[in-house]
Amino acid sequence: MLALRSGYGRGVRGAKPGIFGLSLSADGFVLPRFLRKPVRVLSRFGRGQFTPPPYAASMLTAAFLAASSLYGAYLGGHFPAMVQGVTARSGFAVDQIKVSGNRETSEIDILDKLELDGWTSLVGFDPDQARVRIASLPWVREAAVRKVYPNTIEVRVEEREAFAIWQHGNELSVVEKSGRVIAPFVGGRQAVLPLVVGFDAGQRAADFVAKVSAYPELASRVKGYVRIGERRWDLRLDNGITVKLPENHVDLALAELVALDRQDALLGRDISTVDMRFTDRLVVQLTPEAMERRQAELSAKPKVVKATTEKRT
Known part of the structure; x- marks a missing residue:
């Protein structure tokens, strides 16, 4: 038994498989199963014992033409279109x-x-x-x-998140908080956004609008935030009143304005302007109609005084 096992494959004197005269096997080495058939075919081809099938030439020609077409399409820039199709x-x-x-x-x-x-x-x-x-x-x-x-x-x-409508000249644009223009204003849901007016109002509005928003009763009445001379702001209210705010200490001016309105209903009167630019005084300008009534009252007052005096004498 020992002689049979040890002598099997060693004592056989025969040609070993090879390709172009090169041996493909060694003593004690066995090829994997999936490589055995390709090696046998190549071995036969090397010894001149392999006969290609009759359609091999046609297949090689077709493969050559297909490869040439693909290469030409690649060089001509048509390969992506071919893949798409x-x-x-x-x-x-x-x-x-x-x-x-x-x-x-x-x-x-x-x-x-x-x-x-x-x-x-x-x-x-x-x-x-x-x-x-x-x-x-x-x-x-x-x-x-x-x-x-x-x-x-x-x-x-x-x-992008719309923040305000920016009016610059005759143009209206929707802007972000940073002032970056998103798109022209065309109405729709952006109509509820605050209106900021002025050369640099789009870039400066975010901080100022936040300060006004700290007073909801005032912010709800503001229809426009107007930048004046790239230095300060005016408020345009829904009843036509313009509030001229100072360049500095805006927070104190807003607090004072809200306090005066709560105490004396300042913003509900027949006035056109509340000027808060001066630190030592508050200037209020009446509307033209209120001014006419005021002048009529002042003109009628001397007549009333004179008539009262005549009655006493």
Whole structure:
């Protein structure tokens, strides 16, 4: 038994498999199963015992032509279009688009930035380029585009937050807190935003509006925040009164204004202007109608005094 086991394979004098005269086996070494058939075919081919099938030439020709076509398409820049066409007709054409996070941005504008047609393939679609195009829309702060195989594109956008309507000259724009212009004002839900007027009002408004908002009864009556000379602010109230605030110590002026209104109903009277620019006095200007009534009262007063005096004498 020992002689049979030890002598098996060693005492056989025969040609070992090889390729072009090179041995592919060694004593005590056995090839893995998945390599045995390819090695046998190559061994036969090296000894001239392999006969290719009759259709091998046609297959090699077809493979050569296909490779040449692909290489030509690559050099000519048509390879992406070829990939799009083949994969789209193989079940990867985009036919579902899910958009989320948009309130001010039209879904039609987002779809337009995706640049899809009826045969766009999900395989050849570039989500990074689409994200850059969508992020260029006025209201979009950030965008994310994701491919979901086999046929869906998901788009999620984060929009900018509108803070105020900025009037500069005859133009109205919606701005962020930083003063960055988002888009032209066209009405709609932005109509409830505060109106800030002036050259640098868009950039300076956030802090000032926050100070006024600390007094809700006053803030609810403000229709416009007007920047004067890039130095100070005026308040335009809903009843037409203009409050001229000082350049410095704005917090103290606002507190005083609210206290006077609570005590004497100052902002409910027939006045056109409350001037608080002076530290030592408060100047109130009457409306033209109230001024006329005041002048009429002053003119009638001497006559009343004279008539009373005549009666006493």
